[in-house]
Amino acid sequence: MLLTDTLLDFFLETRKHTETLCVPLEIEDYVVQPVVDVSPPKWHLGHSTWFFEEFILKPYAKGYQIFDDDFAFVFNSYYETVGKRVIRSDRGNLSRPSVEKVYDYRRYVTKAIKILFEENQSPQLYSLLEIGIHHEKQHQELLLTDIKYILGNNPLLPVYSAHLEEHKTEVHTKEWIPIEEGIYEIGHNTNDFCYDNELGRHKVYLHPYQISNVLTTNSEYLEFIEAGGYKKFNLWHAEGWDWVNQNTISAPLYWHKIDGEWYQYTLNGLQKVDLNAPLTHISYFEAFAFAQFKGCRLPTEFEWEVAQECFPWGNRWEWTESAYLPYPNYQKADGALGEYNGKFMVNQKVLRGGSVATSKKHTRPTYRNFFHPQLRWQFTGLRLAK
Amino acid sequence: MLLTDTLLDFFLETRKHTETLCVPLEIEDYVVQPVVDVSPPKWHLGHSTWFFEEFILKPYAKGYQIFDDDFAFVFNSYYETVGKRVIRSDRGNLSRPSVEKVYDYRRYVTKAIKILFEENQSPQLYSLLEIGIHHEKQHQELLLTDIKYILGNNPLLPVYSAHLEEHKTEVHTKEWIPIEEGIYEIGHNTNDFCYDNELGRHKVYLHPYQISNVLTTNSEYLEFIEAGGYKKFNLWHAEGWDWVNQNTISAPLYWHKIDGEWYQYTLNGLQKVDLNAPLTHISYFEAFAFAQFKGCRLPTEFEWEVAQECFPWGNRWEWTESAYLPYPNYQKADGALGEYNGKFMVNQKVLRGGSVATSKKHTRPTYRNFFHPQLRWQFTGLRLAK
Amino acid sequence: MLLTDTLLDFFLETRKHTETLCVPLEIEDYVVQPVVDVSPPKWHLGHSTWFFEEFILKPYAKGYQIFDDDFAFVFNSYYETVGKRVIRSDRGNLSRPSVEKVYDYRRYVTKAIKILFEENQSPQLYSLLEIGIHHEKQHQELLLTDIKYILGNNPLLPVYSAHLEEHKTEVHTKEWIPIEEGIYEIGHNTNDFCYDNELGRHKVYLHPYQISNVLTTNSEYLEFIEAGGYKKFNLWHAEGWDWVNQNTISAPLYWHKIDGEWYQYTLNGLQKVDLNAPLTHISYFEAFAFAQFKGCRLPTEFEWEVAQECFPWGNRWEWTESAYLPYPNYQKADGALGEYNGKFMVNQKVLRGGSVATSKKHTRPTYRNFFHPQLRWQFTGLRLAK
């Protein structure tokens, strides 16, 4: 648990980092929404700000003047408790408020939070501020992956930045790490921040298993492609097979075959596929089919959590075989914040780890990310188990 | 494990029972498919027969003459291994082969299997016959629930039978059964038949919990309806809430409010809702929302399996909180039969128990049924845990 | 105008002919609806009967007992005036009422009409009976083309009848018939029956044109196919081009290329394409593209009506270039019968002529048939003009 001063610094640094991520953007890049899962950068800027206004300033800052009454409608994401909102698929249809106005909104709210916290440092506010910061960090990751999607689906394939390194090659020799059978404890158990879905620290029984010390690489996945992996129905779930065929999927997202060679759109622009780099932008369906192809499987989230001290991680969100479900004794938070996690606990798979897009201090060994099995615009990857 | 003679009797009895279920039908009832999840009765009759022809007679019965070359195309369900097939949503568009022809096909294949087994009783054939029988029993349940859907969605609401009792009231006093924390063994471990998804007998650690000795009744669910359960978003998963609103769901399937009173279509025709009978025809989304409303939860499939000796079950398939996933060391069967279970292990919830539509000897304590969370045309119900 | 006795005979003969058309059917064939534009034969039988009950017996036959109160709901087609109805796409989901019950209904209503007309021969009843008969004749054509679709989309490709001759080859030498410029009269002007959309007899000015004395043949259309007609966007309307590509259309409906040869499903079963027979089962989009390919055009409905005495017609409904619009001074009938024609006068093209499926005495030189431009399950064809 951080001191309040430190928390305020953490807050200011987080607010600043969101804006730093947007420095390479043109105004136009802030606005568009090429698919429903991607939100316009402008929306992320506004929504993370609205979160502080709605859950902290409105209830706790005496005499606070709402910046603009219409913004709650525009920047609410899914909090039914809080009222009506622009439907998700319409976010990219809104040219107003302008980017400039959204930056004004950010400054206004950042300042108001700063003033409030210099006056009031109650535990409740502390805790709300902390969740607001982590909420914004979560959106930083989405912001970056959404920007990649916006640029990577533009026929001009523009460069975002020459400096961000997407592909950190793992230099370790590939090994299977054996884990013994037994009862293990799962879930968060320190004083540091965590989400409600990590709580309900509990025991699980694990049978003996082995887990790879490295992520699957592009080179290994290319073998799968070349062996006809996308054409062999028996490697796939029935729903995965339908997904492949309905969308004519034949490679990870952002891969392009040009004159017989594989290229990959990255935040640095279009590049040859780096064979030694960890595979990314695959769906759970592809991760599962690849594991079948190798005669292996994906680890469960429990196996991953127990083993994670034995290998490096953090460059790719790693698909697990676990469905996203509540831990025993899971308690969802009261009020609107209770809508944060629990209501998504159906039809999604858990991912563990983190990625090159994850903000500093945002992930941890017990962090549970979750997505629908067909999604792949995050920096997803996979690690085999058996 | 049954003796071969007994198995043949079991086979003949199973074949006969399928046809007995169809006695009340008009020819027209055999043909239609009002929604994609429901198959025409004619299709069930043909498909369960094709299964024996394809997996037993074609490979093992020397000199066997295929009944009709086109039937593999018409009656294959989803076995990609075996070749092309009529797409699922087109099953109700086929008037031919006629019902009479399908009965000829049944007789022809039943007789051929009988002859084959009088000659050849190898363990491999034994095992294939056994799976074929259980496959047909599984289709008997679908047949009956599909018939209910076909008749129950007809504006004339015809009666299927006056004798089938859908609503067996449980007479026990409601109690919470406490189960102690500890390591338990899960999965099939006798010589009797089971599916591959029940195997991989393994240990799980369960925290202490309580489970209801009775199923939730219509009367309890009516309280939920009357308290506005279908209007309170915070009881629902986000996807459940969308499902309720997009489909304007306000009661279980087959419930009709007529002049202020609740009626329910049953296989005996339209009747007043029996308040003491166990609730049925609800989706997982509704089961979950009801449990939230009661401040309880659904059991996991492991909690259910461990506790099942302590309560009566078998009238309703019971939704669990568990996602349908492979057990540790799950091995799918070779060849086409390997497509039976494993490829559906994503985006589905496990149901345990059985139902009034389940054929004799078809279910068992380790049996894992599974459906998508929005489906409710099976005789689904729920049992609370906490 | 027929005498009343003759009209009654005409009625009885029409009722009988509908049933004759169904003689080759299995019960199962009466039930299915493979696409939304096709209605189950059972529905045609019931709907044409309901029309007499609703518009004649209910208002005019004193003491008439409605056969079944639910049938209005089941067999109303689109008459908003008359109340609620089964939505069109659900017609094939209804197994009940049974075919036998529908035949009972037919007998009951036929008899009641007979009795009523033996007593009451007022002009109003005369006129309603006449429209009811023509309505049933219109459904006879749909019945036969719907049956063809039901059987022709079944993978078993069953034969309907060995005797019905679909392809009457035209033996005339191909010639262009020249028509002089001038003012012509269009529309119905005898005492015989016609629909409201043929009235508003009026003048049109026609510029000089030429029209073919024969229908386009399969042989000519094959040239279009082989010249890549389905791949040349500049021959097509933009909407036609989208239709071709979205539905991967490459030949008329019911054409199959088997081992390099063209076959065509007919009511006599699968047969080699008869090169000299008039082309059929094409959409307006295809008719238009073919005309472009030939450097010609389709005639307008006025050009067709003026020229029709100069060539034989009646085997194919012929697409015209005319949109289906009201004639000057068009008056729609009062009440529900006013819903017969006028409300469809948008987004449809006019067809003139008749077809091998058209019942005797049903078509005439002024008859205006109309369909959406992409439809082709009728016996549609084309005649060039320039």
Next chain:
Amino acid sequence: MLLTDTLLDFFLETRKHTETLCVPLEIEDYVVQPVVDVSPPKWHLGHSTWFFEEFILKPYAKGYQIFDDDFAFVFNSYYETVGKRVIRSDRGNLSRPSVEKVYDYRRYVTKAIKILFEENQSPQLYSLLEIGIHHEKQHQELLLTDIKYILGNNPLLPVYSAHLEEHKTEVHTKEWIPIEEGIYEIGHNTNDFCYDNELGRHKVYLHPYQISNVLTTNSEYLEFIEAGGYKKFNLWHAEGWDWVNQNTISAPLYWHKIDGEWYQYTLNGLQKVDLNAPLTHISYFEAFAFAQFKGCRLPTEFEWEVAQECFPWGNRWEWTESAYLPYPNYQKADGALGEYNGKFMVNQKVLRGGSVATSKKHTRPTYRNFFHPQLRWQFTGLRLAK
């Protein structure tokens, strides 16, 4: 026919006017596409420029350097002849090229055209330049109506301009203008510019009719609304009735009922509905239903063209009863320009007149505009006939 110098002035003035229309926009407004029929302003700027580059500079300007090879892909609209293009519904997903880059493109092409025409004044270039100018004028109208849609669907309802007058009230007393029966000439017959669809000057025979000298007003339409016009199926085409119900239409586009009063979004912002102003933003379906309600009808395009000298017009595009079809002897232009009009001649209705969004010199008595019957984002209106 203008002199070449004058044509160049006309070109430069047209180019400038497009940009003037965009002066009130924020950068963000240039990018979005809230529905598929609306294109982003940036796209209009680029597309009208690409038209000059593709059809004039590439073939005729020796040594011309294409501005950017990717722009043909981005800014082609529907010209299949010219190659692949961004699908229409994706136009709003493209943040790049930036607005600034598109303005560079405009300047570059405008300059190149100017240089070319100072050197080469051949009749062919003259004619291509003329069509390019009229093409851009057509896009000016779309640009303004698309801007209105972008702003009018934003929850903030921003003002575009305080000065543009949308609602020019007609001060004439309402009268029926009688037109005599006879043969009239239709179509373009001067040396001035026109589109190919206006040619094929030809004769039509008109029966006597009367046409209103004024457009229908908001006040008259309000009577229709208040009399339940949107609830009376018998006023509507079947497809119109479906459209009303599926989209829950109950007023013209941009009308809002706030606290019991009708408001209308205009380019000047939200305002009370001006009762005396001509009705606008209605579909053909609504125009037709209103005419039915009044016991009148819409004029045909021929009736309109013959009568147009007798009344003022130009503030609203006026729906006619005519389908958009080729005139007798219609010849479409060669090459890509032949895709301009002819390929849309199905499923659309003709509009005559012009609107407050129509650029100067862009419309004329023979001009045929056309849209699908459900569209209403143009400044559409109606004039009654009988």
